[in-house]
Amino acid sequence: MKTIAAAEFKARCLTLMEDVRSTREPLVITKRGKPVAKLVPAEPPKREFIGSLKGVFRIVGDIESPAVPPEDWETSR
Numbered sequence: 001m002k003t004i005a006a007a008e009f010k011a012r013c014l015t016l017m018e019d020v021r022s023t024r025e026p027l028v029i030t031k032r033g034k035p036v037a038k039l040v041p042a043e044p045p046k047r048e049f050i051g052s053l054k055g056v057f058r059i060v061g062d063i064e065s066p067a068v069p070p071e072d073w074e075t076s077r
Contacts, residue, residue, distance in 0.1 A: 003028040006036065 002025065009016060009029045020027050020039050027039040 001026050001028055003030050003035070005029075006031045 004016065004027060006029055009027075016027060017039065019025075020041050024041045026041070028035045029037040029039065
């Protein structure tokens with residue numbers, strides 16, 4: 001894991017954040033040689049389950065009515 005002094009991090013902040021994003025390697029920020037913070041890559045956003053199939057398929061026709069008319073239903077008597 002790489003380390004960097006706080007003053008240098010302050011001067012190169014945007015470049016270092018881009019490096020962490022692209023390499024996915026954390027960066028420890030030190031002050032007077034002691035670790036004070038860690039810059040880690042953000043987790044990619046998780047896909048939501050609800051609505052994840054939107055646009056994948058299309059419903060055609062009546063999906064609410066039964067496929068077999070009620071008078072043809074078998075009953076268990």
